[in-house]
Amino acid sequence: MPIYQQLGTIPPKRHTQFRKTDGGLYYEELFGTIGFEGMSSLLYHTWRPTQVKSLGEPYDVSPRIAVTNNMTMRKLIGFDVKPATDYLESRTPLLVNRDLILGLAAPSGGPMSYFYKNADADELLFIHRGSGRLRTPFGQVPFTYGDYVLIPRGTIYQIEFDGADNRLLYLESHSPIYTPKRYRNHFGQLTEHSPYCERDYILPRNLETRDEHGDFIVKIKKQSHIHPVTYETHPFDVIGWDGYNYPWAFSIHNFEPITGRIHQPPPVHQTFQTDAFVVCSFCPRLYDYHPLAIPAPYNHSNIDSDEVLYYVDGDFMSRNDIAQGHITLHPGGIPHGPHPGAYERSIGKKETQELAVMVDTFRPLMLTEAAMAIDDGRYFGSWGET
Ligand SMILES: [Fe+2]
Numbered sequence: 001m002p003i004y005q006q007l008g009t010i011p012p013k014r015h016t017q018f019r020k021t022d023g024g025l026y027y028e029e030l031f032g033t034i035g036f037e038g039m040s041s042l043l044y045h046t047w048r049p050t051q052v053k054s055l056g057e058p059y060d061v062s063p064r065i066a067v068t069n070n071m072t073m074r075k076l077i078g079f080d081v082k083p084a085t086d087y088l089e090s091r092t093p094l095l096v097n098r099d100l101i102l103g104l105a106a107p108s109g110g111p112m113s114y115f116y117k118n119a120d121a122d123e124l125l126f127i128h129r130g131s132g133r134l135r136t137p138f139g140q141v142p143f144t145y146g147d148y149v150l151i152p153r154g155t156i157y158q159i160e161f162d163g164a165d166n167r168l169l170y171l172e173s174h175s176p177i178y179t180p181k182r183y184r185n186h187f188g189q190l191t192e193h194s195p196y197c198e199r200d201y202i203l204p205r206n207l208e209t210r211d212e213h214g215d216f217i218v219k220i221k222k223q224s225h226i227h228p229v230t231y232e233t234h235p236f237d238v239i240g241w242d243g244y245n246y247p248w249a250f251s252i253h254n255f256e257p258i259t260g261r262i263h264q265p266p267p268v269h270q271t272f273q274t275d276a277f278v279v280c281s282f283c284p285r286l287y288d289y290h291p292l293a294i295p296a297p298y299n300h301s302n303i304d305s306d307e308v309l310y311y312v313d314g315d316f317m318s319r320n321d322i323a324q325g326h327i328t329l330h331p332g333g334i335p336h337g338p339h340p341g342a343y344e345r346s347i348g349k350k351e352t353q354e355l356a357v358m359v360d361t362f363r364p365l366m367l368t369e370a371a372m373a374i375d376d377g378r379y380f381g382s383w384g385e386t
Pocket residue numbers: 300302307330336
């Protein structure tokens with residue numbers, strides 16, 4: 001996230017005295033990555049952010065794995081994941097490996113009574129239905145349908161929804177989530193050939209400075225456990241901050257598709273990168289314009305990755321019997337391609353309205369018990385002639 005931001009009041013020089021009106025000091029915190037070498041921000045707290053009052057009993061939230069070695073094409077009926085009032089309980093892990101957790105959530109609740117921090121993983125939320133705001137010490141990040149919300153590991157947050165009908169795709173990534181390196185120049189700026197640019201970022205705003213003492217429970221996720229920690233002061237007591245490491249959002253509707261005379265390979269849809277997987281956005285776009293073009297994708301063998309597609313909206317040109325909220329999994333090692341008739345059907349088509357999010361993982365994915373509960377069980381045979 002190489003874009004410098006500043007919100008609230010900060011001292012003119014870092015690591016120097018910064019005083020309140022009563023003469024007391026604000027308390028500086030470095031919030032950084034990759035030791036002291038990566039992106040970081042400096043936050044100025046009203047109170048010391050280290051005042052632990054009590055520790056709750058940790059509890060295990062490890063995904064329950066049902067299928068460890070998967071070589072089966074799968075279709076999961078994502079909207080069958082049940083709504084839950086509590087945000088964390090609503091999060092249902094479906095596909096996992098040692099690099100990430102991919103899941104769906106249908107949170108229906110109001111304001112959270114606790115704060116949450118993922119100490120293990122960057123989080124990426126994709127908002128399929130609903131709107132609201134992420135509340136953090138950096139300010140609020142508003143979100144609505146089609147937004148990716150990126151939350152760097154260690155960010156304390158609450159999430160508020162405007163209504164009860166919310167659907168999220170979420171990722172927990174043990175490898176930091178960045179913009180694709182090939183779209184960044186030597187200075188970190190997104191280049192002219194990037195499908196989106198810094199102007200599209202939804203940045204934190206409405207800084208909350210809550211000067212409050214009490215019992216503030218932060219549920220900290222670490223090593224697949226939730227550790228409830230009660231703090232003396234409100235986590236959102238920041239008077240100002242600056243730096244490069246903070247939560248932000250980006251709308252899939254602002255992704256500008258790259259098209260060509262003939263079929264463009266999936267990397268043109270890439271939106272984010274990590275060391276362990278990529279995230280791509282399939283957006284409404286004009287089709288290939290060579291006179292003999294076949295807009296549907298060719299069959300391909302994804303030897304190096306498992307491919308996950310989450311279907312968001314529109315008509316899914318290469319697939320039959322696909323609806324919103326479905327997830328398909330095409331495991332590495334066997335070829336996949338358009339459904340029967342889709343290849344031929346695509347010829348002469350000028351555009352598509354499809355909207356989908358793809359996650360390609362470099363290591364195989366395992367399926368959880370929750371995933372198998374919404375597996376249609378027949379998808380693997382859907383390329384047959386009959
Ligand atoms: Fe594919």
